[in-house]
Amino acid sequence: GSWARLAAQQRLTQDQLLDFETTGNVTLVHLTDCHAHLKPVWFREPSINLGVGEAKGKPPHISGKRFLDTYGLEAGSPEAYALTSEDFVAMAREYGRVGGFDRISTVLKSIRADRPDALFLDGGDTWHGSYTALKTGGQDMVNIMNALKPDAMTSHWEFTYGIERVTEIVDDLPFPFLGANIFDNEWDEPAYESHAMFERGGVKVAVIGQAFPYLPIANPRWMFPNLSFGIREERMREVVEEVRADGAELVVLLSHNGFDVDRKMAAQVEGIDVILSGHTHDALPEPVQVDKTLIIASGSHGKFVSRIDLDVRDGGVKGYKYRLIPIFSDVIAPDPEMTALVDAERAPFKAELEEVIGTTQSLLYRRGNFNGTWDDLICQALLEEREADIALSPGFRWGASLLPGDPITREDIYSATSMSYPNAYRSEMTGEFIHTILEDVADNLFNPDPYYQQGGDMVRVGGMGYTIDVTKPIGSRITDMTLLKTGEPIDPAKTYVVSGWASVNEGTEGPPIYDLVEQYIQRKGSIEITPNTAVKTIAG
Amino acid sequence: MAKIKPRVKVPKKAKAGEAVTIKTLISHPMESGQRKDRKTGELIPRKIINKFVAKYNGTDVFWMDMEPAIAANPYVEFSVKLSESGTIRFEWTDDDGSVYDIEKKITVA
Amino acid sequence: AGLAAVGLIRMPAHASEEATMAAVKEYAGGMPETGGVEIGAPEIAENGNTVPIEVSADGATEIMILAAGNPNPGVGTFHFTEMSAESRASTRIRLAGTQDIVAVAKMADGSTKMARREVKVTIGGCGG
Numbered sequence A: 001g002s003w004a005r006l007a008a009q010q011r012l013t014q015d016q017l018l019d020f021e022t023t024g025n026v027t028l029v030h031l032t033d034c035h036a037h038l039k040p041v042w043f044r045e046p047s048i049n050l051g052v053g054e055a056k057g058k059p060p061h062i063s064g065k066r067f068l069d070t071y072g073l074e075a076g077s078p079e080a081y082a083l084t085s086e087d088f089v090a091m092a093r094e095y096g097r098v099g100g101f102d103r104i105s106t107v108l109k110s111i112r113a114d115r116p117d118a119l120f121l122d123g124g125d126t127w128h129g130s131y132t133a134l135k136t137g138g139q140d141m142v143n144i145m146n147a148l149k150p151d152a153m154t155s156h157w158e159f160t161y162g163i164e165r166v167t168e169i170v171d172d173l174p175f176p177f178l179g180a181n182i183f184d185n186e187w188d189e190p191a192y193e194s195h196a197m198f199e200r201g202g203v204k205v206a207v208i209g210q211a212f213p214y215l216p217i218a219n220p221r222w223m224f225p226n227l228s229f230g231i232r233e234e235r236m237r238e239v240v241e242e243v244r245a246d247g248a249e250l251v252v253l254l255s256h257n258g259f260d261v262d263r264k265m266a267a268q269v270e271g272i273d274v275i276l277s278g279h280t281h282d283a284l285p286e287p288v289q290v291d292k293t294l295i296i297a298s299g300s301h302g303k304f305v306s307r308i309d310l311d312v313r314d315g316g317v318k319g320y321k322y323r324l325i326p327i328f329s330d331v332i333a334p335d336p337e338m339t340a341l342v343d344a345e346r347a348p349f350k351a352e353l354e355e356v357i358g359t360t361q362s363l364l365y366r367r368g369n370f371n372g373t374w375d376d377l378i379c380q381a382l383l384e385e386r387e388a389d390i391a392l393s394p395g396f397r398w399g400a401s402l403l404p405g406d407p408i409t410r411e412d413i414y415s416a417t418s419m420s421y422p423n424a425y426r427s428e429m430t431g432e433f434i435h436t437i438l439e440d441v442a443d444n445l446f447n448p449d450p451y452y453q454q455g456g457d458m459v460r461v462g463g464m465g466y467t468i469d470v471t472k473p474i475g476s477r478i479t480d481m482t483l484l485k486t487g488e489p490i491d492p493a494k495t496y497v498v499s500g501w502a503s504v505n506e507g508t509e510g511p512p513i514y515d516l517v518e519q520y521i522q523r524k525g526s527i528e529i530t531p532n533t534a535v536k537t538i539a540g
Numbered sequence B: 001m002a003k004i005k006p007r008v009k010v011p012k013k014a015k016a017g018e019a020v021t022i023k024t025l026i027s028h029p030m031e032s033g034q035r036k037d038r039k040t041g042e043l044i045p046r047k048i049i050n051k052f053v054a055k056y057n058g059t060d061v062f063w064m065d066m067e068p069a070i071a072a073n074p075y076v077e078f079s080v081k082l083s084e085s086g087t088i089r090f091e092w093t094d095d096d097g098s099v100y101d102i103e104k105k106i107t108v109a
Numbered sequence C: 001a002g003l004a005a006v007g008l009i010r011m012p013a014h015a016s017e018e019a020t021m022a023a024v025k026e027y028a029g030g031m032p033e034t035g036g037v038e039i040g041a042p043e044i045a046e047n048g049n050t051v052p053i054e055v056s057a058d059g060a061t062e063i064m065i066l067a068a069g070n071p072n073p074g075v076g077t078f079h080f081t082e083m084s085a086e087s088r089a090s091t092r093i094r095l096a097g098t099q100d101i102v103a104v105a106k107m108a109d110g111s112t113k114m115a116r117r118e119v120k121v122t123i124g125g126c127g128g
């Protein structure tokens, strides 16, 4: 109840959250993957996050109690609430919502009071992910971020507004838009600046940007037809050598590779001091060290801000102090100036945002390797509204959570479905092709070589069950595919009606997913999600 | 048929003995002979660029034999080292015998 | 799904592999030594119809490229001369699906070297 929340908050104060003994001469502040969530949210971290190969059982592939034990966190503590899904609903009621850009502004102002020249770096997935961002083509986020004065950003979902819109924004952006791995695919020449040099604390600091390597595969490449991305390890090596030769004493990689890709790149490429890692939405209370490189994972949806103070002398890092600052919305005082800016961006859409469409009896969340209750809802909506046998919902990791009993507003629906290629298609696929799709996506998660991983979760499936052995190679991970409504095995040769959304093919037809889900919730009124037991996993 | 146009990226000046990167493109559909015409259902006959040559002051410096697996609008990048100023000439030979060419001058200091 | 566009009908894997090895032996006059050739290619192709690849081998006069999973494995052969700054070149090729790129280099002394590298071609979607 609320008194428990008050008691919990007594134990937790803003000063405690921002307590940081400034050390060294350079401060980096990292925010990533906020997905345009300007206001406080509920956000449940995944209860299952499997790793394979070398990453098996290593952060970030730990969850629940193992996560608590790994970092010595006390069950029921504020950190346990922020970093795991343990006892999530009770904790959420006790500690309240997280995030909110007016709270982030307070934290930034406090850090800048200690260190006026702190470098504030945005890891990308900033302009996409909400109702207002979709309606304004990301302009609300551009305005808010400009107010926070970042020093550089990199990108991923930004490109799903199309190359014209990206160019329009980037041309006026008051800070560098970095992407060492973005090339024009006609002449194979760099399409964006690879890095920016700064002078901080008396030392030269290089910030290199790395955009999401698989944009043209995971997102619609027809929206940015003349760009090529990729991991481009060799290119990264060249840029690191270039900035070192240029006198950089601190080399920071602002990355949207995803954590496991960053971990491999840290081992493969010499000379990177700090990797600010984004895309896989992991939040870790301590950096992971690989050789001489520190990898920092700063979570998502505005739930955390990372601060690292570095002691950089004689061309190297002699020491550091790090904190993953959880943004407890009820503990950190909102900066009134930023509250006003945020509300001004949302004002034109206030009625549409706040319209209540239905209510949820269940906890709605997205994150989890194989399913999430938000996706169970979306799949159910696709099955019914599109009269399909099977539904496919991509394994996106963005989208906030809702507690049992919460109203579902239009804003909440867009938090889980807002995008620029939303058409809910209805097409016929053979059982064999459905198997190929599942195998293809599974290899994006569970290929032992991180450079083949694309950072999303498994495609969510409605109307069909299957077993997955994550340790097997591509082509043999998925078995026992079963049509739930008949209990019969999926016949490779038979054709099934399949409905899904977010196809990367141009000209996909069908109603936008957010309208379809709204229609479904309106029709149902009250949403109840029974636990999904359709996916059996063999973690090996 | 869209006009077949060669384009190249060649520096105007180069230092003697230093690696000079050359980038070349030609707009060509590279019909592999295995693609079906959607309307008639028949295979569209093979018609590709099968050879690319770069000559400097008349001497072959680099060439490439191409098969149908080369992507449409063939791109070839390579590097040369030059000792004197001159003209670099590029020739693309089509299955139908036609030759497309372009020349660029390079001053070597 | 993209096969029609690529215009390459997939053969059973072993048939292409055999055709590839036959082409290698014919070109090299026997089985080349493995190593000494570098293949640069994306881990996952952004578009199977146009995959950028680079091959290099110090001292090579020629480098032949094969796509071991294509119905006709032949792709092309680069020829270098004394005026080549290095035996390195790049182009863009069509891949019918996930497969190995094979590069065979011929040296001035007639010896040959070989390397293979897998390139994945996927359906795509699911943007993390």
Ligand SMILES: [Mn+2]
Pocket (backbone or CB within 6 Å): A033, A035, A125, A279, A280, A281, A300, A398, C128
């Ligand atoms: Mn993200």
Ligand SMILES: [Mn+2]
Pocket (backbone or CB within 6 Å): A125, A156, A157, A212, A256, A278, A279, A280, C128
């Ligand atoms: Mn991302």
